[in-house]
Amino acid sequence: MRKSRIGVLTGGGDCAGLNPAIKWVVKTALDKRLESERGVQHEVLGIRNGWKGLMYAENASLNIQDHVMPLDEERVRTWDRYGGTMLGTSRTNPYHPKDDQSKTVLNNIEKLGLDALIVIGGDDTLGVADKLSQEGVNVVGIPKTIDNDLAETNYTLGFETALNVITEEVDRLRTTAGSHQRIFVVETMGRHTGWLALEGGESCGAYIILIPEYDFSIEKVNELLLEGRRAGARYEIVLVAEGAKPIGGTEFVRQEGVDSFGHKMLSGVADFLAKEISKGTDVETRSIILSHLQRGGAPCAYDRRMGRYFGIAAVDLIVMRDFGKMVCYRNGEITTCPLQKVIGRTHCVNLATQYDTERYNGRRNLLIHGKGETDARRFR
Numbered sequence: 001m002r003k004s005r006i007g008v009l010t011g012g013g014d015c016a017g018l019n020p021a022i023k024w025v026v027k028t029a030l031d032k033r034l035e036s037e038r039g040v041q042h043e044v045l046g047i048r049n050g051w052k053g054l055m056y057a058e059n060a061s062l063n064i065q066d067h068v069m070p071l072d073e074e075r076v077r078t079w080d081r082y083g084g085t086m087l088g089t090s091r092t093n094p095y096h097p098k099d100d101q102s103k104t105v106l107n108n109i110e111k112l113g114l115d116a117l118i119v120i121g122g123d124d125t126l127g128v129a130d131k132l133s134q135e136g137v138n139v140v141g142i143p144k145t146i147d148n149d150l151a152e153t154n155y156t157l158g159f160e161t162a163l164n165v166i167t168e169e170v171d172r173l174r175t176t177a178g179s180h181q182r183i184f185v186v187e188t189m190g191r192h193t194g195w196l197a198l199e200g201g202e203s204c205g206a207y208i209i210l211i212p213e214y215d216f217s218i219e220k221v222n223e224l225l226l227e228g229r230r231a232g233a234r235y236e237i238v239l240v241a242e243g244a245k246p247i248g249g250t251e252f253v254r255q256e257g258v259d260s261f262g263h264k265m266l267s268g269v270a271d272f273l274a275k276e277i278s279k280g281t282d283v284e285t286r287s288i289i290l291s292h293l294q295r296g297g298a299p300c301a302y303d304r305r306m307g308r309y310f311g312i313a314a315v316d317l318i319v320m321r322d323f324g325k326m327v328c329y330r331n332g333e334i335t336t337c338p339l340q341k342v343i344g345r346t347h348c349v350n351l352a353t354q355y356d357t358e359r360y361n362g363r364r365n366l367l368i369h370g371k372g373e374t375d376a377r378r379f380r
């Protein structure tokens, strides 16, 4: 029987849903019944710490166990219950313009005898996978990021669990906000897209939602808040995405510099907004940054199922020898698309159909404005 060794790695920011995907890659690849149907005997090798693992995997001076982890059904049996990634992750760019390590990665893929590589990541990690694919490596991608900003897929692992965190934390804030009659400004992650703020805000019933796709007017925010107070509200929750900015302003950064893929480290808009709101409304206002809490915790049921489906589909692609693809979820189906169609494109909130630019919130007329333009996120 033909033998095939599959490598699997997780890269970029961690999130819930990675471990379920790894578990189902392993279970599907090693399934005995499928093995005889396929006529291929698979082996699965976990690569530790994202692309970093493949940069050092064969370095004689380092312990190989630090960089790879053989995976079998017994090892991954309980993994789908846990958040984060048991393989570890890193924001490592082997194609870094100032330190190109891609040849080392290619050599190590060969030395480790990997027939195919399953890469679980967002745009950066999958961008590296795409480049390796063009160099002849058999890669398959699985989409993950709490930002849900990848093109060609309506879902990326980790998003739904992050929405649950936002909802739970805002529920907690409501009691203290109400007791003190305060305004709370809650900052979500999401980079340059507003999915976490928008769908998180819709889930928890935020009064105002501010997203990077639509620059906000601070005067308008204050007007809306005072209108709420006049109508009898005791407190308000404002949800703001880390990439949102005031009209004429720039994005807020938590520290200068960029990561190894050239991204600014965003954060700080909530503090700015809280000060502007308390000045403009005279209402006591506090800010809170949810930050990495959104990436933490056990995967919700949806992420466990999606991790399972994506993991199974990734192995299906390997069995079919259909490489250079990402598994995705579109219009209610698990399907696939070429990695090249995904990379460098950002899936943004559609202002015409998904955001109310007057209320700074989710739309209240979905069908009328949907006219012919179906957006599958509504049917997830």
Ligand code: F6P
Pocket (backbone or CB within 6 Å): 013, 091, 122, 145, 146, 147, 189, 190, 191, 242, 266, 295
């Ligand atoms: O892409 C996921 C994400 O959590 C973004 O929402 C956020 O801007 C970024 O990663 C934070 O990255 P780090 O964990 O490197 O601080």
